[in-house]
Amino acid sequence: MAGMIKDLRARPFDLPLVEPFIIATGRKDAANNVLVEVELDNGTIGYGEVAPSPYTTGDTPATCIAVIEQLRPLVIGKDVRQWRSLLGQTRRAVRHQFGAHSGLEIAILDAFGKAVGVPLYQFFGGVSTRVESDYTLSLGSPEETAAAARKAIAAGFRKIKIKVGMGVATDVARVRAVREVGPDAELSLDANQAFSPQAAVELAHRLAAEGIEITLLEQPVRRDDIAGMRFVRERAGVPVGADESVFTPEDAIRVVREGAADVINIKVAKAGLLGALDIYSIARSANLDLMIGCMMESKVGLAASVHLACGLGCFTHCDLDSVFLLKPFDCAGGYTLTGPTFDVEGHGPGTGIELGKK
Numbered sequence: 641m642a643g644m645i646k647d648l649r650a651r652p653f654d655l656p657l658v659e660p661f662i663i664a665t666g667r668k669d670a671a672n673n674v675l676v677e678v679e680l681d682n683g684t685i686g687y688g689e690v691a692p693s694p695y696t697t698g699d700t701p702a703t704c705i706a707v708i709e710q711l712r713p714l715v716i717g718k719d720v721r722q723w724r725s726l727l728g729q730t731r732r733a734v735r736h737q738f739g740a741h742s743g744l745e746i747a748i749l750d751a752f753g754k755a756v757g758v759p760l761y762q763f764f765g766g767v768s769t770r771v772e773s774d775y776t777l778s779l780g781s782p783e784e785t786a787a788a789a790r791k792a793i794a795a796g797f798r799k800i801k802i803k804v805g806m807g808v809a810t811d812v813a814r815v816r817a818v819r820e821v822g823p824d825a826e827l828s829l830d831a832n833q834a835f836s837p838q839a840a841v842e843l844a845h846r847l848a849a850e851g852i853e854i855t856l857l858e859q860p861v862r863r864d865d866i867a868g869m870r871f872v873r874e875r876a877g878v879p880v881g882a883d884e885s886v887f888t889p890e891d892a893i894r895v896v897r898e899g900a901a902d903v904i905n906i907k908v909a910k911a912g913l914l915g916a917l918d919i920y921s922i923a924r925s926a927n928l929d930l931m932i933g934c935m936m937e938s939k940v941g942l943a944a945s946v947h948l949a950c951g952l953g954c955f956t957h958c959d960l961d962s963v964f965l966l967k968p969f970d971c972a973g974g975y976t977l978t979g980p981t982f983d984v985e986g987h988g989p990g991t992g993i994e995l996g997k998k
Protein backbone atom coordinates (compact mmCIF):
# COMPACT_ATOMS: atom_id res chain seq x y z
CA MET A 641 0.00 0.00 0.00
CA ALA A 642 1.68 3.13 -1.20
CA GLY A 643 1.33 6.25 0.87
CA MET A 644 4.57 8.17 0.58
CA ILE A 645 4.14 11.80 -0.46
CA LYS A 646 6.27 12.63 -3.49
CA ASP A 647 5.16 16.19 -4.21
CA LEU A 648 3.04 19.08 -2.97
CA ARG A 649 1.92 21.82 -5.37
CA ALA A 650 -0.32 24.89 -5.17
CA ARG A 651 -1.39 27.15 -8.03
CA PRO A 652 -3.98 29.83 -8.81
CA PHE A 653 -7.39 28.40 -9.71
CA ASP A 654 -9.61 31.15 -11.13
CA LEU A 655 -13.24 30.32 -11.78
CA PRO A 656 -15.91 32.60 -13.24
CA LEU A 657 -19.20 33.10 -11.38
CA VAL A 658 -22.59 32.68 -13.05
CA GLU A 659 -23.49 36.17 -11.78
CA PRO A 660 -21.93 38.66 -9.28
CA PHE A 661 -22.30 37.75 -5.59
CA ILE A 662 -22.92 40.69 -3.26
CA ILE A 663 -22.90 40.57 0.55
CA ALA A 664 -22.43 43.08 3.38
CA THR A 665 -18.65 42.87 3.12
CA GLY A 666 -18.19 43.18 -0.64
CA ARG A 667 -18.88 42.10 -4.23
CA LYS A 668 -17.32 39.22 -6.18
CA ASP A 669 -17.37 38.57 -9.94
CA ALA A 670 -15.03 35.58 -9.98
CA ALA A 671 -13.66 33.08 -7.50
CA ASN A 672 -9.89 33.55 -7.27
CA ASN A 673 -9.11 30.23 -5.63
CA VAL A 674 -6.03 28.07 -5.12
CA LEU A 675 -5.72 24.42 -6.16
CA VAL A 676 -3.58 22.17 -3.95
CA GLU A 677 -2.26 18.82 -5.16
CA VAL A 678 -0.58 16.16 -3.03
CA GLU A 679 1.04 13.50 -5.18
CA LEU A 680 1.89 10.07 -3.77
CA ASP A 681 4.76 7.92 -4.98
CA ASN A 682 2.38 5.68 -6.98
CA GLY A 683 1.02 8.69 -8.90
CA THR A 684 -2.19 9.08 -6.90
CA ILE A 685 -3.15 12.73 -6.54
CA GLY A 686 -5.10 14.18 -3.63
CA TYR A 687 -6.89 17.42 -4.50
CA GLY A 688 -7.60 20.33 -2.20
CA GLU A 689 -8.88 23.82 -2.80
CA VAL A 690 -8.86 27.10 -0.94
CA ALA A 691 -11.24 29.97 -1.59
CA PRO A 692 -9.32 32.85 0.03
CA SER A 693 -11.42 35.70 1.37
CA PRO A 694 -9.12 38.58 2.30
CA TYR A 695 -11.75 40.35 4.41
CA THR A 696 -13.06 37.28 6.24
CA THR A 697 -10.05 35.00 6.65
CA GLY A 698 -7.15 37.35 5.89
CA ASP A 699 -5.93 35.04 3.13
CA THR A 700 -5.15 35.92 -0.47
CA PRO A 701 -4.26 33.44 -3.24
CA ALA A 702 -0.64 34.62 -3.01
CA THR A 703 -0.39 34.10 0.76
CA CYS A 704 -1.94 30.62 0.51
CA ILE A 705 0.49 29.59 -2.24
CA ALA A 706 3.47 31.03 -0.33
CA VAL A 707 2.55 29.20 2.89
CA ILE A 708 2.05 25.89 1.10
CA GLU A 709 5.37 26.39 -0.65
CA GLN A 710 6.98 26.93 2.75
CA LEU A 711 5.38 23.73 4.11
CA ARG A 712 6.61 21.60 1.18
CA PRO A 713 9.79 20.31 2.86
CA LEU A 714 7.76 19.21 5.91
CA VAL A 715 5.28 17.27 3.78
CA ILE A 716 7.39 15.64 1.06
CA GLY A 717 8.70 12.21 2.01
CA LYS A 718 6.08 11.70 4.74
CA ASP A 719 3.57 8.84 4.86
CA VAL A 720 0.05 10.14 4.20
CA ARG A 721 -1.30 7.39 6.47
CA GLN A 722 0.22 9.29 9.39
CA TRP A 723 -1.90 12.28 8.43
CA ARG A 724 -2.67 13.54 11.94
CA SER A 725 0.94 13.81 13.06
CA LEU A 726 1.89 15.26 9.68
CA LEU A 727 -0.83 17.92 9.86
CA GLY A 728 0.07 18.63 13.49
CA GLN A 729 3.55 19.50 12.28
CA THR A 730 2.32 21.75 9.49
CA ARG A 731 -0.05 23.52 11.93
CA ARG A 732 2.83 24.11 14.36
CA ALA A 733 5.19 25.29 11.61
CA VAL A 734 2.91 28.14 10.45
CA ARG A 735 0.23 29.52 12.75
CA HIS A 736 -3.14 30.89 11.59
CA GLN A 737 -3.13 30.97 7.74
CA PHE A 738 -6.53 29.28 7.68
CA GLY A 739 -6.80 29.03 3.92
CA ALA A 740 -3.47 27.36 3.33
CA HIS A 741 -4.02 24.79 6.08
CA SER A 742 -7.55 24.14 4.88
CA GLY A 743 -6.49 23.45 1.28
CA LEU A 744 -3.58 21.31 2.41
CA GLU A 745 -5.73 19.26 4.82
CA ILE A 746 -8.33 18.56 2.14
CA ALA A 747 -5.61 17.42 -0.29
CA ILE A 748 -3.87 15.26 2.34
CA LEU A 749 -7.08 13.55 3.45
CA ASP A 750 -8.19 13.05 -0.16
CA ALA A 751 -4.83 11.39 -0.87
CA PHE A 752 -5.16 9.35 2.34
CA GLY A 753 -8.65 8.17 1.39
CA LYS A 754 -7.43 7.24 -2.07
CA ALA A 755 -4.39 5.43 -0.63
CA VAL A 756 -6.47 3.27 1.73
CA GLY A 757 -9.52 3.00 -0.55
CA VAL A 758 -12.06 4.68 1.75
CA PRO A 759 -14.48 7.47 0.76
CA LEU A 760 -14.13 10.39 3.18
CA TYR A 761 -17.79 10.34 4.25
CA GLN A 762 -17.20 6.81 5.58
CA PHE A 763 -13.94 7.87 7.19
CA PHE A 764 -15.80 10.69 9.01
CA GLY A 765 -18.45 8.29 10.32
CA GLY A 766 -20.75 7.28 7.48
CA VAL A 767 -23.86 8.59 9.27
CA SER A 768 -25.61 9.45 6.00
CA THR A 769 -24.95 9.69 2.29
CA ARG A 770 -27.07 12.73 1.47
CA VAL A 771 -27.32 16.32 2.51
CA GLU A 772 -29.71 19.05 1.35
CA SER A 773 -28.34 22.55 0.91
CA ASP A 774 -30.01 25.89 1.18
CA TYR A 775 -29.58 28.59 -1.47
CA THR A 776 -28.13 31.99 -0.63
CA LEU A 777 -29.57 35.24 -1.99
CA SER A 778 -27.20 38.20 -2.40
CA LEU A 779 -27.90 41.73 -1.26
CA GLY A 780 -30.16 43.59 -3.67
CA SER A 781 -33.49 45.41 -3.91
CA PRO A 782 -36.64 43.66 -2.67
CA GLU A 783 -37.58 43.01 -6.33
CA GLU A 784 -34.16 41.53 -7.18
CA THR A 785 -34.17 39.42 -4.01
CA ALA A 786 -37.67 38.11 -4.73
CA ALA A 787 -36.74 37.29 -8.33
CA ALA A 788 -33.70 35.32 -7.17
CA ALA A 789 -35.83 33.50 -4.59
CA ARG A 790 -38.39 32.58 -7.24
CA LYS A 791 -35.63 31.07 -9.38
CA ALA A 792 -34.18 29.08 -6.47
CA ILE A 793 -37.57 27.70 -5.43
CA ALA A 794 -38.30 26.71 -9.04
CA ALA A 795 -34.96 24.84 -9.03
CA GLY A 796 -36.13 22.80 -6.04
CA PHE A 797 -34.64 24.65 -3.06
CA ARG A 798 -36.77 24.49 0.07
CA LYS A 799 -34.37 26.43 2.28
CA ILE A 800 -33.42 29.99 1.43
CA LYS A 801 -30.72 32.02 3.15
CA ILE A 802 -31.03 35.77 2.66
CA LYS A 803 -28.00 38.01 3.02
CA VAL A 804 -29.03 41.06 5.04
CA GLY A 805 -27.32 44.22 6.21
CA MET A 806 -28.91 46.91 4.02
CA GLY A 807 -30.68 48.59 6.96
CA VAL A 808 -33.59 47.27 9.00
CA ALA A 809 -36.40 48.77 6.91
CA THR A 810 -34.92 47.60 3.58
CA ASP A 811 -34.12 44.15 4.93
CA VAL A 812 -37.66 43.73 6.30
CA ALA A 813 -39.02 44.60 2.84
CA ARG A 814 -36.61 42.13 1.19
CA VAL A 815 -37.45 39.27 3.56
CA ARG A 816 -41.18 40.00 3.19
CA ALA A 817 -40.77 39.88 -0.62
CA VAL A 818 -39.08 36.46 -0.37
CA ARG A 819 -41.78 35.17 1.98
CA GLU A 820 -44.41 36.21 -0.57
CA VAL A 821 -42.83 34.18 -3.36
CA GLY A 822 -41.96 31.26 -1.06
CA PRO A 823 -44.70 30.87 1.56
CA ASP A 824 -43.44 27.38 2.52
CA ALA A 825 -39.69 28.00 2.23
CA GLU A 826 -37.54 27.76 5.33
CA LEU A 827 -35.92 31.20 5.71
CA SER A 828 -32.65 32.10 7.44
CA LEU A 829 -30.73 35.37 7.50
CA ASP A 830 -27.00 36.12 7.37
CA ALA A 831 -25.86 39.64 8.29
CA ASN A 832 -22.12 39.04 7.90
CA GLN A 833 -21.46 41.29 10.95
CA ALA A 834 -23.41 44.24 9.51
CA PHE A 835 -25.69 45.22 12.41
CA SER A 836 -25.41 46.81 15.80
CA PRO A 837 -26.86 44.51 18.47
CA GLN A 838 -29.90 46.80 18.80
CA ALA A 839 -30.56 46.87 15.03
CA ALA A 840 -30.31 43.07 14.82
CA VAL A 841 -32.90 42.70 17.58
CA GLU A 842 -35.14 45.27 15.89
CA LEU A 843 -34.94 43.36 12.58
CA ALA A 844 -35.93 40.10 14.28
CA HIS A 845 -38.80 41.75 16.16
CA ARG A 846 -40.18 43.50 13.09
CA LEU A 847 -40.19 40.24 11.12
CA ALA A 848 -41.88 38.45 14.02
CA ALA A 849 -44.51 41.21 14.17
CA GLU A 850 -45.34 40.47 10.53
CA GLY A 851 -45.54 36.74 11.29
CA ILE A 852 -42.45 35.92 9.22
CA GLU A 853 -40.65 32.98 10.81
CA ILE A 854 -36.85 32.87 10.66
CA THR A 855 -34.94 29.71 11.53
CA LEU A 856 -31.56 31.39 12.07
CA LEU A 857 -29.97 34.84 12.32
CA GLU A 858 -26.35 34.32 11.39
CA GLN A 859 -23.50 36.57 12.56
CA PRO A 860 -25.68 39.63 13.29
CA VAL A 861 -22.83 41.71 14.76
CA ARG A 862 -19.07 42.17 14.51
CA ARG A 863 -17.06 39.00 14.94
CA ASP A 864 -15.30 40.14 18.12
CA ASP A 865 -18.42 41.51 19.76
CA ILE A 866 -19.23 38.36 21.71
CA ALA A 867 -21.23 40.36 24.28
CA GLY A 868 -23.24 41.82 21.38
CA MET A 869 -23.92 38.34 20.04
CA ARG A 870 -25.26 37.33 23.45
CA PHE A 871 -27.34 40.54 23.63
CA VAL A 872 -29.01 39.57 20.34
CA ARG A 873 -29.43 35.96 21.38
CA GLU A 874 -31.17 36.92 24.63
CA ARG A 875 -33.62 39.33 22.99
CA ALA A 876 -34.19 38.50 19.31
CA GLY A 877 -36.44 35.49 19.86
CA VAL A 878 -34.72 33.61 16.99
CA PRO A 879 -31.69 31.29 17.07
CA VAL A 880 -28.41 33.15 16.60
CA GLY A 881 -25.57 31.63 14.60
CA ALA A 882 -21.84 32.32 14.96
CA ASP A 883 -19.92 32.26 11.68
CA GLU A 884 -17.13 34.85 11.51
CA SER A 885 -16.90 34.70 15.34
CA VAL A 886 -15.69 31.09 15.15
CA PHE A 887 -12.58 30.19 13.19
CA THR A 888 -10.81 27.96 15.69
CA PRO A 889 -11.80 25.47 18.38
CA GLU A 890 -10.74 28.13 20.93
CA ASP A 891 -13.23 30.57 19.39
CA ALA A 892 -15.93 27.89 19.69
CA ILE A 893 -15.14 27.41 23.39
CA ARG A 894 -15.45 31.18 23.92
CA VAL A 895 -18.85 31.28 22.21
CA VAL A 896 -20.02 28.34 24.34
CA ARG A 897 -18.70 29.86 27.60
CA GLU A 898 -20.28 33.24 26.88
CA GLY A 899 -23.59 31.78 25.75
CA ALA A 900 -23.24 33.85 22.58
CA ALA A 901 -24.89 31.58 19.98
CA ASP A 902 -27.33 28.73 19.45
CA VAL A 903 -25.62 27.47 16.31
CA ILE A 904 -22.00 27.36 15.13
CA ASN A 905 -21.32 27.59 11.42
CA ILE A 906 -18.41 25.25 10.71
CA LYS A 907 -16.52 25.93 7.51
CA VAL A 908 -13.60 23.86 6.32
CA ALA A 909 -12.26 27.06 4.72
CA LYS A 910 -11.97 28.64 8.17
CA ALA A 911 -10.98 25.76 10.42
CA GLY A 912 -9.52 23.20 8.04
CA LEU A 913 -10.73 19.61 8.38
CA LEU A 914 -8.89 19.13 11.68
CA GLY A 915 -10.36 22.26 13.24
CA ALA A 916 -13.80 21.42 11.85
CA LEU A 917 -13.73 18.05 13.64
CA ASP A 918 -12.73 19.72 16.93
CA ILE A 919 -15.40 22.44 16.63
CA TYR A 920 -17.99 19.77 15.83
CA SER A 921 -17.13 17.98 19.09
CA ILE A 922 -17.23 21.20 21.15
CA ALA A 923 -20.59 22.24 19.71
CA ARG A 924 -22.09 18.77 20.19
CA SER A 925 -20.81 18.58 23.76
CA ALA A 926 -22.31 21.98 24.53
CA ASN A 927 -25.64 20.97 22.95
CA LEU A 928 -25.41 23.63 20.24
CA ASP A 929 -26.86 23.10 16.79
CA LEU A 930 -24.49 22.75 13.87
CA MET A 931 -24.32 24.45 10.54
CA ILE A 932 -21.90 23.72 7.74
CA GLY A 933 -21.06 26.49 5.31
CA CYS A 934 -18.66 27.29 2.51
CA MET A 935 -16.82 30.15 0.88
CA MET A 936 -16.52 30.26 -2.93
CA GLU A 937 -15.12 26.76 -3.31
CA SER A 938 -15.73 24.85 -6.51
CA LYS A 939 -16.63 21.18 -6.46
CA VAL A 940 -12.98 20.34 -5.73
CA GLY A 941 -12.97 21.88 -2.27
CA LEU A 942 -16.68 21.65 -1.57
CA ALA A 943 -16.61 17.85 -1.91
CA ALA A 944 -14.66 17.69 1.38
CA SER A 945 -17.39 19.67 3.17
CA VAL A 946 -20.12 17.53 1.61
CA HIS A 947 -18.34 14.35 2.75
CA LEU A 948 -17.84 15.85 6.23
CA ALA A 949 -21.52 16.82 6.51
CA CYS A 950 -22.71 13.40 5.33
CA GLY A 951 -20.18 11.49 7.42
CA LEU A 952 -20.87 13.29 10.70
CA GLY A 953 -24.60 13.88 10.11
CA CYS A 954 -26.70 16.07 12.43
CA PHE A 955 -26.01 19.40 10.73
CA THR A 956 -29.31 21.23 11.10
CA HIS A 957 -28.30 23.92 8.58
CA CYS A 958 -26.41 23.11 5.39
CA ASP A 959 -25.20 26.03 3.32
CA LEU A 960 -23.09 24.34 0.67
CA ASP A 961 -24.26 26.34 -2.29
CA SER A 962 -21.06 27.78 -3.78
CA VAL A 963 -21.18 25.30 -6.65
CA PHE A 964 -24.45 26.81 -7.84
CA LEU A 965 -22.73 30.19 -8.15
CA LEU A 966 -19.78 28.99 -10.26
CA LYS A 967 -19.74 28.13 -13.94
CA PRO A 968 -19.12 24.39 -14.53
CA PHE A 969 -15.67 23.14 -15.55
CA ASP A 970 -13.96 19.80 -16.17
CA CYS A 971 -14.23 18.11 -12.80
CA ALA A 972 -15.94 14.78 -12.08
CA GLY A 973 -16.80 12.72 -9.03
CA GLY A 974 -17.11 13.91 -5.44
CA TYR A 975 -20.88 13.67 -5.27
CA THR A 976 -24.00 13.58 -7.40
CA LEU A 977 -26.16 16.68 -7.28
CA THR A 978 -29.93 16.55 -7.76
CA GLY A 979 -31.60 19.91 -7.22
CA PRO A 980 -30.47 20.99 -3.75
CA THR A 981 -29.38 17.50 -2.63
CA PHE A 982 -25.83 16.16 -2.62
CA ASP A 983 -25.36 12.37 -2.66
CA VAL A 984 -21.88 10.97 -1.99
CA GLU A 985 -22.68 7.32 -2.64
CA GLY A 986 -21.01 5.55 -5.56
CA HIS A 987 -17.98 7.77 -6.01
CA GLY A 988 -14.34 6.89 -5.66
CA PRO A 989 -12.32 6.88 -2.42
CA GLY A 990 -11.18 10.12 -0.75
CA THR A 991 -13.45 12.93 -1.89
CA GLY A 992 -13.78 11.09 -5.21
CA ILE A 993 -12.77 14.21 -7.12
CA GLU A 994 -11.19 13.71 -10.55
CA LEU A 995 -9.92 16.81 -12.30
CA GLY A 996 -9.85 17.18 -16.06
CA LYS A 997 -12.91 14.94 -16.50
CA LYS A 998 -16.52 15.93 -17.10
Ligand SMILES: [Mg+2]
Binds near residue numbers: 832858883884
Ligand atom coordinates in the same frame (compact mmCIF):
# COMPACT_ATOMS: atom_id res chain seq x y z
MG1 LIG B 1 -22.13 33.40 7.10
